[in-house]
Amino acid sequence: MKPSYIDLHCHPSLKPYGKSFKYKPQKQNRLNSGRKNSIWHYSPPNFLERQVSRLLTLTKFTQTDMTTLAKANCNVVVISLYPFEKHFLKEKMLGFKFIPDILVNLAAGVSQKRIDNLRNHSSYFQDLKDEYNYYLQLDNRAQIIDDITFTYRLVNSYTDIRNNINTSSNDRRIISLVNSIEGAHAFETGLDRDKNIADEASVLRNIETVKNWEHKPFFVTLAHHFYNEICGHARSISIGLIKKQQSRGLDVDISELGFKVIDKLLDNSDGRRILIDVKHMSTASRKTYYNLLETKYANENIPIIVSHGALNGKRSIVEWNVSDSKLSREFNDTDINFYDSEILRIAKSKGIFGLQLDERRIGSKRAIRNSRIYWPSKERRYGNKTELIWNQMQHIAELLDKNGLFCWETVAIGSDFDGIVNPIKGLWTAENINDVKPYLIEKAENYLKENGSNLQIQNQISASEIIDRLLVKNIDEFLKSNFK
Numbered sequence: 001m002k003p004s005y006i007d008l009h010c011h012p013s014l015k016p017y018g019k020s021f022k023y024k025p026q027k028q029n030r031l032n033s034g035r036k037n038s039i040w041h042y043s044p045p046n047f048l049e050r051q052v053s054r055l056l057t058l059t060k061f062t063q064t065d066m067t068t069l070a071k072a073n074c075n076v077v078v079i080s081l082y083p084f085e086k087h088f089l090k091e092k093m094l095g096f097k098f099i100p101d102i103l104v105n106l107a108a109g110v111s112q113k114r115i116d117n118l119r120n121h122s123s124y125f126q127d128l129k130d131e132y133n134y135y136l137q138l139d140n141r142a143q144i145i146d147d148i149t150f151t152y153r154l155v156n157s158y159t160d161i162r163n164n165i166n167t168s169s170n171d172r173r174i175i176s177l178v179n180s181i182e183g184a185h186a187f188e189t190g191l192d193r194d195k196n197i198a199d200e201a202s203v204l205r206n207i208e209t210v211k212n213w214e215h216k217p218f219f220v221t222l223a224h225h226f227y228n229e230i231c232g233h234a235r236s237i238s239i240g241l242i243k244k245q246q247s248r249g250l251d252v253d254i255s256e257l258g259f260k261v262i263d264k265l266l267d268n269s270d271g272r273r274i275l276i277d278v279k280h281m282s283t284a285s286r287k288t289y290y291n292l293l294e295t296k297y298a299n300e301n302i303p304i305i306v307s308h309g310a311l312n313g314k315r316s317i318v319e320w321n322v323s324d325s326k327l328s329r330e331f332n333d334t335d336i337n338f339y340d341s342e343i344l345r346i347a348k349s350k351g352i353f354g355l356q357l358d359e360r361r362i363g364s365k366r367a368i369r370n371s372r373i374y375w376p377s378k379e380r381r382y383g384n385k386t387e388l389i390w391n392q393m394q395h396i397a398e399l400l401d402k403n404g405l406f407c408w409e410t411v412a413i414g415s416d417f418d419g420i421v422n423p424i425k426g427l428w429t430a431e432n433i434n435d436v437k438p439y440l441i442e443k444a445e446n447y448l449k450e451n452g453s454n455l456q457i458q459n460q461i462s463a464s465e466i467i468d469r470l471l472v473k474n475i476d477e478f479l480k481s482n483f484k
Contacts, residue, residue: 003074005430006075009415010064011417012039013029015110016039022036031143040067041065059109059420064417066152074175076479078414080180080307081180081182085190086193122191152176155177178218180217184220184230187203187210189230218274223280223281229255230258231255234281262292275302275303304345314333330367332363343410344400347410353412368388378426386436408459
């Protein structure tokens with residue numbers, strides 16, 4: 001069967017691994033899918049949970065547990081290991097430490113025992129290894145879903161992916177998991193919010209350890225929510241009670257340690273390079289990283305990755321207040337989102353841009369407001385909400401077309417499902433990708449009827465091919481070229 005989509009960035013383990021701290025022994029991945037500490041635990045949103053998500057932007061349900069991925073007919077996803085950052089919790093709020101505990105637990109859907117663990121542990125690297133081990137526990141273990149036998153397998157190359165696809169059948173299927181890491185704090189940096197305490201030798205040694213894992217990460221998202229002593233980060237937290245925790249390191253450049261981390265990750269002398277994802281990096285550190293690619297690494301053809309991002313519609317990091325398209329008013333004008341000049345860099349590097357399915361990122365307040373419906377109509381909801389996705393695709397296509405590039409090969413889906421996301425309403429889980437596909441094709445058809453003749457000949461492809469590229473083909477080709 002043809003896959004519904006390939007996801008460039010999701011967190012299948014975040015909730016069940018977090019729940020596993022409630023049980024003894026802790027950190028166990030149970031094969032019994034009825035247990036909440038099983039990565040196969042299926043918990044789609046019920047009516048009440050959908051309403052809570054609409055009103056409070058909380059996602060307590062699972063979106064990419066392995067059963068959901070199986071039901072959605074996903075055969076490849078890029079999983080993201082994420083050592084949860086302690087600085088969500090470190091400070092008391094209004095005089096009580098339980099307030100940040102409640103906020104994080106509500107937002108992430110983990111458990112109080114996991115929150116206690118976050119407060120008390122002193123090693124992001126150990127947390128990283130524990131989450132990796134959580135996946136390994138059920139690697140290639142069979143699970144029966146709807147009379148079909150499923151397994152998931154961590155893979156090391158595109159060849160592994162193709163072998164898994166070729167050996168799957170109607171009654172026996174394999175889901176390939178490509179490993180990645182979100183946040184280079186995972187290598188043991190940023191443990192103290194207020195000062196630098198990372199040990200350079202230990203950090204580089206930890207990277208070497210990860211490069212020698214049986215399932216080496218395909219890429220690492222260099223920054224995340226808090227300063228990690230490696231590079232600056234962009235503002236990503238809007239909750240007032242937590243927002244100030246993020247202030248240190250906002251918008252700063254790559255550090256001396258950061259350059260060494262980048263060199264260590266990109267070192268390919270043993271054929272074990274780990275690529276870098278620029279999501280969450282500050283604009284200053286993104287500029288410096290791009291300059292590194294154009295100078296020190298100019299002859300190495302390193303693709304630029306945005307695993308889960310959106311556009312801000314502005315011209316460039318330098319010309320941050322200039323826009324060249326009327327569509328820009330549909331986008332969230334924030335520097336965690338990406339500028340037109342960056343999209344051009346990604347395309348020219350043969351990189352990939354994963355579109356984040358998060359309403360906080362993908363649209364302006366105006367666009368989100370216009371996408372709402374107030375009567376229960378599935379057709380209108382999907383029609384309106386897919387407009388948010390299509391606006392991003394159209395802007396990128398017109399930008400790349402204007403610059404003489406093939407304009408439909410750069411964008412993919414990097415949902416960020418099961419991360420701390422505010423999902424596009426109606427697009428709740430991986431299962432809903434199949435639901436929205438015909439509406440996306442309709443958007444592409446309407447665009448081509450009105451504007452297709454204005455595109456360069458190479459870009460005048462069919463609507464169904466455009467959406468197939470978004471959902472499957474672009475990531476598949478990127479993995480084929482780079483995941484070795």
